[in-house]
Amino acid sequence: MKIEHVNQIAAAVKAVSERNVKNFYFVACGGSMAALSTGDFFLDCEIDIPSRVYTSNEFVHSNPKGLGIESVVILRSHSGTTPETVEAAKFAREKGAVTIAISMDVESPLCKEAEYTVHYNYKDGSDAIDGEIGVYYSLIFNILNTVSPNEKYDRVLSQLNQLESVFERNKKETLERAFQFGSENKREKIIYTMGSGAYYHQAYSFTSCLLMEMLWIHSNAIHTGEYFHGPFEITDYDVPFLIIKGEGPTRPLDERAITFAQKFSDKVEVVDVAEFDYEGIDEDLKEYFGPAIAGVVLRQYADGLAEHTGHPLSVRRYMWKMEY
Structure with a gap:
C-alpha cells in the first residue's frame, strides 16, 4: 500500500x-x-x-x-x-x-x-x-x-496484498457466465436480487446502482431472511432472481430461499461465494474477503447486461443532468 x-x-x-x-x-x-x-x-x-x-x-x-x-x-x-x-x-x-x-x-x-x-x-x-x-x-x-x-485482523491486513490476484482470477473464472446471464436476461424488465449478512449489501448495491441507476431495469433487493415474510409471493416461473449464496453464518438463509425460488422459477441465477477462488487467503478469513470478491464478480454481471441490452452503464436520464 x-x-x-x-x-x-x-x-x-x-x-x-x-x-x-x-x-x-x-x-x-x-x-x-x-x-x-x-x-x-x-x-x-x-x-x-x-x-x-x-x-x-x-x-x-x-x-x-x-x-x-x-x-x-x-x-x-x-x-x-x-x-x-x-x-x-x-x-x-x-x-x-x-x-x-x-x-x-x-x-x-x-x-x-x-x-x-x-x-x-x-x-x-x-x-x-x-x-x-x-x-x-x-x-x-x-x-x-x-x-x-486479534491476530486474525493482522492476518486480514497482511493478506490484503492478495487482492489484485484474487480479483483477477475470479473475474476471469466468472466472465463467461456473467455475459451469458446478460444474454439470457437482456429483455427482462425486472430482476430481483437476494442476499444476507454482508452480502445483502452487495445485493442492494447491484439493485440500486447497477440495475436501476445504470441499466434502468426495475429491481428490489430482498434479504433472504425476509423472503418468506412477504416477497416470495411474487415468485413465478418467469420471474428472474439473482441470488448471492454467501459464505459465513447466514448461508442457511440463502440456501432456504434458493431452494424455494428454484422450485417455482425457471430464472434463478445463483452466485455461490463458496465457489470463488480464495488461493492465498486463510480458510477462516474467507467470510471477510468474500463480499469484496462478490462485488467485483457482480460488476461483470452488469457489464454482461450492458453488452447485450446495448445500454451503456454510463448513461443517465436525471443524475448529474438537472437540479434535484
Whole structure:
C-alpha cells in the first residue's frame, strides 16, 4: 500500500484510539453507503461497540441522540461532492465526533469538511490494495485491531496484498457466465436480487446502482431472511432472481430461499461465494474477503447486461443532468 494511504489510515486510527468510543456511524449515499455497510457488518459481528448505517440526509435530519464526542463517523463519497454527505460531515464534526472521509479526491468538499481523510486510487476495473476496497478494508481492520486486538485482523491486513490476484482470477473464472446471464436476461424488465449478512449489501448495491441507476431495469433487493415474510409471493416461473449464496453464518438463509425460488422459477441465477477462488487467503478469513470478491464478480454481471441490452452503464436520464 502507498505510504500516503498508510499514513492517512494511521492518523485516523490514532484518533479513534484516543477517544472513549461509544458508537460508530457509517454515513453515505447509494453505492457508497452499501460499501460502508460491509464495515458496519464486520464491526457489529466482532466488537461490542454499537454501530449504525445512515443515508446521509437522514443522518442530518434525524440528529441521532448518541452522536457526540465519543462517536466515530465514517463517511464516503466517490467524488467527494455528494452534497448530503458533505453536510453530514460538517454536522458530525460540529457535534465533536471523529470524522473520517473516504474519497478518491482529497481536495473534494467532503474531505475538506472532515477532520481525517482516507484517499483511494481509482481506475476502472481495479479495487485492489490502493483502490476502494483495499483502502477501506485496511481502515476497518486497523480500527478493529485497535479497539479489540486479534491476530486474525493482522492476518486480514497482511493478506490484503492478495487482492489484485484474487480479483483477477475470479473475474476471469466468472466472465463467461456473467455475459451469458446478460444474454439470457437482456429483455427482462425486472430482476430481483437476494442476499444476507454482508452480502445483502452487495445485493442492494447491484439493485440500486447497477440495475436501476445504470441499466434502468426495475429491481428490489430482498434479504433472504425476509423472503418468506412477504416477497416470495411474487415468485413465478418467469420471474428472474439473482441470488448471492454467501459464505459465513447466514448461508442457511440463502440456501432456504434458493431452494424455494428454484422450485417455482425457471430464472434463478445463483452466485455461490463458496465457489470463488480464495488461493492465498486463510480458510477462516474467507467470510471477510468474500463480499469484496462478490462485488467485483457482480460488476461483470452488469457489464454482461450492458453488452447485450446495448445500454451503456454510463448513461443517465436525471443524475448529474438537472437540479434535484
